[in-house]
Amino acid sequence: MYRLTVTEEQMSALGKQLAEALMAGEGAIVYLDGTLGMGKTTLSQAVVHGCGWSGRVKSPTYTLVEPYDCGALQVVHFDLYRLADPEELEFIGIRDYLQPHTAWLVEWPERGAGVLPEADVVIHFTEAGAARQLTVEPRTERGRLVSDRLQHVWEHE
Template sequence: MKQILPDEQAMAVFGAQLAQALRGGGVVFLVGDLGMGKTTLSRGILRGCGHAGSVKSPTYTLVEPYETPQGPVFHFDLYRLSDPEELEYLGIRDYFTEKSLCLVEWPDKGAGMLPAADMEIRLSLHGQGRELTLTAQTPKGQVMVDRLKDCLAVTAEGT
């Protein structure tokens, strides 16, 4: 599934819609070059999950945990990871539970240590905006994509 977003505000709104599709937890890989909006999308998802506080980029901490009304959300940014083995020291397995939602920026840096993604979201330039390509990687991911399509259809009907 592809989605074109014209600006940062649209990215945040889309993230909030996406949060509804991600209820129940799962693993989402966010893939794209620097400045493509991965953290902005994550911020929108967290807002959509009901988090009202600040959302920090986990660039230096590698992971930021959030307790939301929708359940635990862990936002990873592995950009500064020099070796995937470092994730073992973080207790990486403790974060990926059945009920948690794990948003992982730069998942390639954790290759071999991360569980498989339920959904991969690729972000790329599209004019002044961004193109998001959402791909289900598991049956759970397909449920997420289908929920998102339903959510977007309802939103389109209301406009």
């Protein structure tokens, strides 16, 4: 586990670096944990663009899920803020997204407890003045690989 302090401007760069780490690791399930306005969606949008998506990246606040086929990696962005019941995830076909070479970015994962698969990596967002402190917590071997790649790139920037 390690911590990064990230300004708003650095969040996009971090997202691109996370995209590279996810592509190198052939995907992972990433939980994005934090309150409103912490930068979870900004980071997610930067990851999608960093994986090669050139179109608009929509926030899935109302649709719950937005998939992006980025060639070598599919990125699936979940925003569960408006999820009324975790069982709703079964109705939207959550299991269909459990594919090789797929990265999940899950905002508000606690709202899908009991239905969501376990995270490979959890990124906790907290306020740090004008910046954000991100705590990167790997939970699986795949998560450790992604976390290590991200930490290595970030430390050498």
